[in-house]
Structure formats: C-alpha cells, structure tokens
Amino acid sequence: MNVHIREDMSRHTLRADDGIATGGDLLKVDNISLSFGGVKAISDISFDVRKGEIRAIIGPNGAGKTSMLNVINGFYHPQEGVITFRGKTRSRMRPHEAARQGIARTFQNIALFKGMSTLDNIMTGRITLQKRNMFWHGLWAGPAEREEIEHREAVEGIIDFLEIEHIRKTPVGSLPYGLQKRVELGRALAAEPALLLLDEPMAGMNLEEKEDMSRFILDVNQQFGTTIALIEHDMGVVMDLSDRVVVLDYGRKIGDGPPDEVRNNQDVIDAYLGVPHE
Amino acid sequence: MLYREAGDFKTTYREDNQTFPIKSERILFWAAMAFAFLVVPFFIDSYWEKSVLVPLLVWALVALGLNILTGYCGQVSLGTGGFMAVGAFACYKLMTAFPDLNIFFVVLLSGCVTALVGMIFGLPSLRIKGFYLAVATLAAQFFLIWVFNKFAWFYNYSASGQITAPERAVFGIAVTGPNAAPWATYLFCLTILFIFAWFARNLTRGRVGRSWMAIRDMDIAAEIIGVEPLKTKLSAFAVSSFYIGVAGALFFSVYLGAAEVTEAFGIDKSFLALFMVIIGGLGSILGSFLGAAFLVLLPVLLKNLFVGSLGWPTDVAAHIQIMLIGGLIVFFLIVEPHGLAQLWRLAKEKLRLWPFPY
Numbered sequence A: 001m002n003v004h005i006r007e008d009m010s011r012h013t014l015r016a017d018d019g020i021a022t023g024g025d026l027l028k029v030d031n032i033s034l035s036f037g038g039v040k041a042i043s044d045i046s047f048d049v050r051k052g053e054i055r056a057i058i059g060p061n062g063a064g065k066t067s068m069l070n071v072i073n074g075f076y077h078p079q080e081g082v083i084t085f086r087g088k089t090r091s092r093m094r095p096h097e098a099a100r101q102g103i104a105r106t107f108q109n110i111a112l113f114k115g116m117s118t119l120d121n122i123m124t125g126r127i128t129l130q131k132r133n134m135f136w137h138g139l140w141a142g143p144a145e146r147e148e149i150e151h152r153e154a155v156e157g158i159i160d161f162l163e164i165e166h167i168r169k170t171p172v173g174s175l176p177y178g179l180q181k182r183v184e185l186g187r188a189l190a191a192e193p194a195l196l197l198l199d200e201p202m203a204g205m206n207l208e209e210k211e212d213m214s215r216f217i218l219d220v221n222q223q224f225g226t227t228i229a230l231i232e233h234d235m236g237v238v239m240d241l242s243d244r245v246v247v248l249d250y251g252r253k254i255g256d257g258p259p260d261e262v263r264n265n266q267d268v269i270d271a272y273l274g275v276p277h278e
Numbered sequence B: 001m002l003y004r005e006a007g008d009f010k011t012t013y014r015e016d017n018q019t020f021p022i023k024s025e026r027i028l029f030w031a032a033m034a035f036a037f038l039v040v041p042f043f044i045d046s047y048w049e050k051s052v053l054v055p056l057l058v059w060a061l062v063a064l065g066l067n068i069l070t071g072y073c074g075q076v077s078l079g080t081g082g083f084m085a086v087g088a089f090a091c092y093k094l095m096t097a098f099p100d101l102n103i104f105f106v107v108l109l110s111g112c113v114t115a116l117v118g119m120i121f122g123l124p125s126l127r128i129k130g131f132y133l134a135v136a137t138l139a140a141q142f143f144l145i146w147v148f149n150k151f152a153w154f155y156n157y158s159a160s161g162q163i164t165a166p167e168r169a170v171f172g173i174a175v176t177g178p179n180a181a182p183w184a185t186y187l188f189c190l191t192i193l194f195i196f197a198w199f200a201r202n203l204t205r206g207r208v209g210r211s212w213m214a215i216r217d218m219d220i221a222a223e224i225i226g227v228e229p230l231k232t233k234l235s236a237f238a239v240s241s242f243y244i245g246v247a248g249a250l251f252f253s254v255y256l257g258a259a260e261v262t263e264a265f266g267i268d269k270s271f272l273a274l275f276m277v278i279i280g281g282l283g284s285i286l287g288s289f290l291g292a293a294f295l296v297l298l299p300v301l302l303k304n305l306f307v308g309s310l311g312w313p314t315d316v317a318a319h320i321q322i323m324l325i326g327g328l329i330v331f332f333l334i335v336e337p338h339g340l341a342q343l344w345r346l347a348k349e350k351l352r353l354w355p356f357p358y
C-alpha cells in the first residue's frame, strides 16, 4: 500500500531539488535571541538541522522550544540572529512565506479548522501547491477541477498512509484527540514540506497512540525522506526516534548531540531533575 | 426507495465532488430548475413578481454575497445596505452615462465597482476582528449613505434626490422601467442568480473556499500553512461585494425602479441580510436561499394571514411580525446556530434511514 503512496508523493517533486545533499545543512539558526518585553524566551541559541534527519528539541516547560519553532517558521521575529534555510539567509519573513519555502508544522495545542472535514483540512495543507486562480475555480469545469482531482489523489495517499479513511468526511471538531493529532500531521504532510516541525506530537496520548504516532513519524522520515524537527517530552520516545538532540533550558542551549551522549550530559540531567540554577 | 444512497457508489473523485451527490437529489434539483425557468414565467403576474418572486431572487443574491464574507470567511459585516447602494448608484450612473450599454453588462460592471469599494472597506479587516470589524463596516454603511446623499452628482442633480431607472432591454425585451413585463424581470433576475449561485458553489467547494474557511476557523494556523491573510480576506470582501453590488443594481433597476438612498439602502437592510444568513445557515449556499426565502416570504404570509384573513389592523400585524422574526433569530442563535440548512441536512439524514432508523 505504501509503495503507491510514494509514487503519488514523488510526482510533486517541486521542492525536493534544492541542491542540498542528504546530511547537508537544511536549516541553520545562528545566535538567535528572542524576548517578549522583559522576558527572554531564547538567548543566543545556535544549532542546525541536517537534511534527512530527525532532530529532537527537548527541555523543561518554558524552555523556549515552541518559541524556537515559531522563530523558524516566521511567526516570531527574533531580535538577533540569522536563519539560513536551504542555503538562503532569510530576513524578516511572514509565516505564509515560510510555508511557501517548504516549512510545515503541527501545533502543541491542536490547531485544526474545526468547521471543516478531515478531507478538507488535509486538502487545505496543499494550498501552496494549488495554482489556479479564482476565475478558474468559479468555473470549475476544466483546469480547476483537474487541479482539485490531482490534489485529491495526493491527499488520499496521505489518508491511506495515516489510516484515517473512515473519518474522511467527518468534521474534525467531533474527532477524538488522538485522531485530531493525526489529521493535523496529515495536513502538514500534505504540503510536501522540506522541513516538518512537530510541536509535541504525542502530548496527551496513551501508549498505543504514542506508538502509532512514532511509527508514522519514522515512516514519514524514511519513506518520504522528510526532514523533521520535533519537540517531545517523553525521553524514551526521543531516544527511539531522533538522530540528534538539542536541549534547551531557560532559553539557553545546554546540550546538543546524539541521544546517548545527551542523556549522559550532567547539565541535561540537572535540568530535567530540576536542580536549581545558581 | 425515493431517497437512497445505496447503489449510488462513487467510483471517482469527480463524482465524489458533485454538488448533489445523491441521484434523487439531482433529479429534484433539475426538476425545480425546469419549473422555475419554463413554467413559472407563463403564470407569473405582477403581484407575484413584485411581492414575492423578484424580491426573493434579489435577496437570495444578497444573502449569497454576505454568506461568502461572513459565513465562509468569518468576517462580520453590517455594511450590506451601503454596498447595495454602491451597486445601485453605479448602475444608475452607468445606465444614464452609457444608454447603449446592455443592462446585463451594466449590472456586472456595477458589481465590479462595488467589489472595489468593498475591498477598500475590507482593508481594516487585516487588523481588526469580530465585533470591532462589525463596527467598522457599520461606519462604512453610514458613510456610503451619507456620500450618496451629499454629492448630487451621484443622482444626476435631480431635484428630488431620487434615482430612477430608465427602460433597458435584453434581446429587445424590456427588463427595467415601467413597461417591463413580470416574466421578463423575473427571468432576468433568475438567470443572473442561477449563474452567480453556480459560481459561488464552485468557489466554495475548492481551493478558494478552503482558504476562506481556514481564515474563519483559525487565522493563525491558516497563515502558517500558507494562506495569505490579506489576499484571502480581500478576495472574500471583493467577491462578496461583487454579489451584493449586483443585487443592489437589480434591486434598484429591476425591482424598485426608483429609489431614495436613505430609505432603500438603510441600516435595516444590512440587518435583514445578516438575519437571512444566520437563519438560513452560515457557510452554506443552500442556507442563503433558505434564509432569503424565509425572510421574504414570512412577512407576505403573515400579512395575508393577519390582515387578509383575520382582518387585523396593519400596524398590529407589522409589530407581531417584527416580534416573531426577532424571536426566531434568538431561537436559531441559541438552538440551531447552523440554521435552516442544518435542519434540512438532519431531515435528510432521517429520510435516508427511514423507515429503519438504526
């Protein structure tokens, strides 16, 4: 089943060719600082995300993880620092421009479009890939309908992949939490992103749901080759999934490296055990 | 076996995208259209034209336009009356300045002018939301009425301040002015409404509609997945105002024949349109029709009942009518916020399962 999805997905290769080899720097953030009034959410943080990897961002509550994702996709504008995505250094950028460059994400608190069905939510994920203007869409017959069907086929591939065929036409507001999280992942995948940002994709899930979600994340990474940066609290999950880990604490970076190395880092252990800061 | 999905399987995405996915529904729709286009014109008289059918068609177009903005894109507007006035005055100026221009194009151009004006008044929607946007559009309403009163150029310096539609024809048949036949005005409005409803349905079922609904449901998430807020909101304002402008042009030129701006396009019209989309169903094409039908037909029915059959004084009947409509709006807001369209959907669900409701 998954084989034909791959074909479906690879027909739209517009974002795949950016000249960055697997393992090269897809994203680099350098010396980022972000503050809200007096609160310093991020202080002088640098790290990179390599093409093809799963990069975890961990840290206690309030460490600045979500803020970091918001900086990466242009929702927050850092006071200092440089972001380089796919070889291009970016200045101030609106979130929809980041989306167009191939960054998609899910949210810590589910942010689905409540009035729409599962299918329409995921179709909306492809909005940056749809090209026909309003006039054609008003006429429908012809180019707009062809475009809609073409994207519907790609979306059905994602629906198969995430095993949510049965809720295709269900309004997302009435779905249980775990499925909503899955639909949200589907919506992000629909954009065929070069970089997928996941903010606590497993928060609030039971063990079985967590295992399903872990499997989906690994499959996305391996089958579609999508680079993933994910925030997660569950250390076990992080160790299983990620290639490399960044650890944040109070807005600063206190660790960076492969999971095993990070786990044995004294600063990280202290942060997680809540050792007071001097 | 009148109303069944069974045996009506969708094998292609194309079929799955149909406006009426169930066959019996499709047949019913086309039968109704055949009746409206081919039968009604032979029987329509001037009472049915002026009291029922033409206002119904025009208000359905208004409701459609407002529903695109408020129901689909989530931007509340209390400026509908003002935008109808823009359509009406654009129509009047075009009719008098270009007597040879076909009325069909005059009406479309009036819509275009209104779309431009609508986009200008839609600009604040990028910064303000909900209640504050409603107040801003209310300001647009009063401003526009003031402009059309203040500058005599708009009503060609006529002494009364009124605008009057000259006679214009389509294929040699008058559709405006005192000599227009009921069937002609009816068919003219029906044709325009049919085209516009079809266009609206297409817009809302594809990419454009999804981008509007995404903004409506969660604007931040919408922007993060690539929906441009400014472009999307302005497109909703433009399309909505286009529809409302065309409706305003028809309201003036075909329905009223002569209009005075404060009376014809006051704030009460803005509220009437808003009530139509609330009662009919926000974010539903069908709902726009049901809401317009409800609020156009109910007063006619009540008037016939109270004044005609029961012999009550007209002012008492009018007050009862206002209270009834007010009560219904409260009812719908509390009990069924998705309006008549939702009641219709629920009824269909029941019918689909009938007679075995399991």
Ligand SMILES: Nc1ncnc2c1ncn2[C@@H]1O[C@H](COP(=O)(O)OP(=O)(O)O)[C@@H](O)[C@H]1O
Pocket (backbone or CB within 6 Å): A036, A039, A040, A041, A059, A060, A061, A062, A063, A064, A065, A066, A067, A068
């Ligand atoms: N929009 C905002 N306004 C003010 N403070 C904020 C905002 N967003 C985040 N913060 C602050 O930044 C810090 C980091 O928050 P966040 O990035 O959400 O942490 P995490 O995701 O690691 O739990 C917190 O102190 C939080 O209160």
Ligand SMILES: [Mg+2]
Pocket (backbone or CB within 6 Å): A065, A066, A067, A108
């Ligand atoms: Mg967070």
